[in-house]
Structures are given as structure tokens and as C-alpha cells.
Amino acid sequence: MSDHITEIVVFTILFLLVSGMGFVAARWRAPKDMGHLDEWGLGGRNFGGWITWFLVGGDLYTAYTFVAVPALIFGAGAAGFFAVPYTIIIYPMFFLILIRLWSVSHRHGFVTPADFVRTRFDSPTLALLVAITGIVATMPYIALQLVGIEAVLKTMGVTGDSLLARHAPIIIAFAILAAYTYQSGLRAPALIAFVKDTLIYIVILVAVIYLPTKLGGWGSIFDAAEAKFEASPSATDGITLNMNNQVQYVTLALGSALALFLYPHSITGVLASKNRNVIKRNMSALPAYSFLLGLLALLGYAAIASGVKPLPGATQGTVDSNTVVPLLFDMQFPAWFAGVAFAAIGIGALVPAAIMSIAAANLFTRNIYKEYLRKDASHADEARVSKITSLVVKVGAVACIVFLDPQFSIDLQLIGGVIILQTAPAVALGLFTRWLHRGALIAGWVVGMGLSMWMLWQIPNPATKRAHFGGSAFPLSEFGFDTKRTIYVGFVTVIVNLLIAVIVTLILRATKTPAGVDGTTQDDYFADEGDPRIDRDLTAVETPSST
């Protein structure tokens, strides 16, 4: 531990600085009255271009992405680069689809995607399914942010033998995070994102310029990687794709892009912005992060070239490949700069973790608490319940990391990406058409979920010697095709989900089953800043909440 002292000091100072900002954020752009979910949970719905850029960028490109993507490149090569097409595809999709969700939410005061589904399809049950899917998919994602911090701490030698000693720093870090998220809501990650992203940009730019000079240029870095993959027995690695993983590469990129904007935390980030133009302009500015992610991914190759050996994993005989990038920084950078880099990753975990816990808390409050437990909850009640739920969510995430093998969280996150896709027909298509029947959407969700679980269960992972939930690449031979090609599970299951929804819709229409009343109008999908709010709660009470 002693030879890492400089790193630890720099890391701790930056971490504490940011924590201070988290608490101060409560007063940043603050209204007189915080007793409304729009304030705590969406930062007042008033963020402009710059704040949105930092917030959504800090939200979508998580610490886990920053350690796991290079780790994937380190292990498998080109297949791990899917993160780049994935984050290219997402922005035109946001531009076309999510903008409508912003408008209709602005008009009706929706805070969650499930709020929208409830009003659009007149179905609390469908909304409940969307909310539960969102919460279940988000929980392990929060836990994974801790995996990111843990990779850094491990590299700095901050680790112990007992369960408590090993996890004490993470528990402390998350307790601080929980406290200022409780206090400041979405304003905390919005303010911290400025520091986090600035640090990340500096670190990556330095890394991609400085490291090649030490390792003989990018050409030789790629050659070193190629030599490693040629020597390995695996048939799926290499610095370009092969015949068997191209379909997987493409479907994973498409599926992940679709999944990302269905995740509650991305929707929370987008709904917090001020108007449609802020979002549209950001679709041109956010790809700067994709560039960063691509460069960062290539550090996986730099790690191969500089001979990084990943630290041992939680169980005997395994390696923790997430430590690859922190180890590379530790080896190649002067200690103080490695400390800055580690802080960037560590703080990078806090921003998405805060937004995710807020998003999950909003889902619980709006679509479970208010819908089923206390229908007459006031705005102040909602804000209070959400704050408390965000604490519960974080305790759950810490418990996942402390008591379960981190691999379990990674598996769950993998499942999370696939299951969140099952809400696409209701949330994404629902923004364009109400043709699909609410009952059919429920049926599609059930079948899609079931099929997803079965397919993921079938996938072994030879590297970690596990028989089930070993990845998201499903061998097409399981369907009876004579091929070694693989495909992304979520891609298959969302298509099946949609197919079922279409068939059941036709049946329900033929039998004249009531489809409920659409609470939105065509014009709502184009509403912009300044348009009046249709708020059923407010008109019922008539006075703005004054508690």
C-alpha cells in the first residue's frame, strides 16, 4: 500500500472536493420550494445545453463502461469495440424518438417512462410492468458502478482480507454519495458531472498521446495485440471481426442503443432539460463522448502492449479483467497523475450511480407508491418518498457488492440490458402509435421476458467456467441453424415480443376488447418550453403546493 501513497492522497482529495460540491448543489439554481418531485427528481426540468451535455454524458458513459469496455478489448479484441457503433447509433434514435417523450412529459408532467405508458395506454398494470422492469434493470447497473470504484481501489492496494476491510472504502464512498443525493437530488450529479467529465477528458487525451510514445506508437500497439490474439486458442478474438461474431457485433450495437434510451436513468437525464432544442443540439455534441470512449477502449490494446497482468478476482483462480486500465495507468503514469486518473474513474462512478438511484426512486414513487399504496399522495409526499427510496436503492446496491460475487452483478446487468429492451414496444413505439393493444403489450412483455431468461440461461462462458448466464451472444446453432454464428439475445427477444404483441392485438381487436382511453393528444408530442402544463393533480387541488 505504501508505494501507492501519492495516488491515494490525490484520489482522496479530489473525492472529498467533489463530495463537498454534492452537498452545495442543493442550493445551486434552487427554487424556494423543494417539495416537488420535479425539483428533487428532475432538477427543476430547467437544464440548458451545457449542463445537459455534462449530465447526460456523465450519465450514459459510466465508470463501468470506462473499465469494462477496455477490459473487453483486452480480452477479446475487436468485438469489444461494439461500444463505438453503439454510441453512434443512439443519437439519431434519441433525436427522432426521445424528443417526443420529452414533449409529452413536459405537457403532462410525467417523471418516468411508466407515467407515459399509464396515460397513453390507460393501463396501470402495463405501467407497473414497465416500472418494475426499469427498477430491476437499474439496480445491478448501480452495483456495477461500485465494481468500477473497486477496480481502482484494488489497483491502489486499498484492499483487505476480511469482508469488512475489503469493502469499507466503498461503503464510506457510497454513504457520502447517498447523503448528498438525498439532500440535493438531481442537482448533485449535474454539478459533479462538470468535474468528472473534465477530469476524464484530460486523462484520456493525455493517455492516448503519451502512452504511444512510450510503447512505440499505435502501429506497434496494434501489432502486439494481434500477436497476442494469434497465439491464443480462442476462435473469436482478433483485432478485426471474423465470420462468426459479425452478426453479434451488429445486433449487440443495435440492441444496446435501443436499450440505453429505455433505461430510466437516460430518460431522467433527458427529461431534466429545458426545451426541445437543448436536446436536439446535444445530439450533435454528445458524440464527443463516443470519441472518448473509442480512444479509451483502445487502451485495452495499450495494456496488452505494456504487458499488464490483471489482478486476481474474487474467487480463486480467476482474474479481474476490470483492473486492466487502472493497472496500465499505475504502470505508465507518474504517481500523481495516476491518482488523478483514478479519481476520474472513481468520481465517474458517482454521477451515474446518483442518477440511476434517482430514476429508480422516481419509478417506485410514481408508479408503485402513488398508484397502489397512497393514491392521494401530494407533491411533497412524492418528493419525500423518492428521497427515502433512493437511500434504500443504494443500500441494496452496496449489499449486492459486499455479499455477492461481483460477477453476479455483471450477469444481472447483462440480463438488465436484455429485459429493459422488452419495454420498447410500449415506450418507444407507444410514442408514435397506439395501434398495439394494452393487453397485447403485456402478453408480448411476458413472452419476451420468458424467452430472454431461457436464452441467457443457455449461454455458457468457458473463460469463467460457468454453464449459465455466461454472456449475451447466443449461438444460432441452438435454433437448429448449421452455423457457428452468434446473435445478441435482446435483439431476438424484442422481435419476438413485438410479434406476439401484433398477433394478440389483432385477436383483441377482433373480439372488441376495450383498449382504454388515450390521455394524450397528437399535439402533445410536439409541445415545447412555454406550453401550458396539463396537470390533473394540480387542477384538482387548484393551488400550487405550498408545503
Added chain:
Amino acid sequence: MAEPETKRSDRSPWNWLLLIPIVVPVLTFVYNRDEPRLFGFPAFYWIQFLFILVGVGTTTLVYQMSKRGRRP
């Protein structure tokens, strides 16, 4: 609902351009090769970095054009 229908829409022929950054990154045969290298980067990598610029260019163009088109 008894509100005046203002008939707003975000329809624009320019929106079709947004298909480019969705479809192009999916065509692996375009970029799945090592040569030619650029600054040491195999084609697989620098071409996909180039696609990021294609994406930025498209969303910017569509935003500017549809904004202009809507103002009478």
C-alpha cells in the same frame, strides 16, 4: 379534448438523413479489415471513428435544416 388543434409536427424530409448514422455502422463489410492503416490504426478502428463524425454531421444538418424549414 376541447383545445384548439395547432397542427404542429416535426415531419421533415431531412429526417430521412438520420437513417445514415443508424445504418452505416451496421455494415461490417465496409470497415472490417486491417489495411489501410492510418497513423498506425487499422482500418476497422479509424473508419468507425470517422462514422462518429458522420453522425455529428447528420444530426447537425437535420437540426439546422428542419429549424429553418419550420419558421415561415
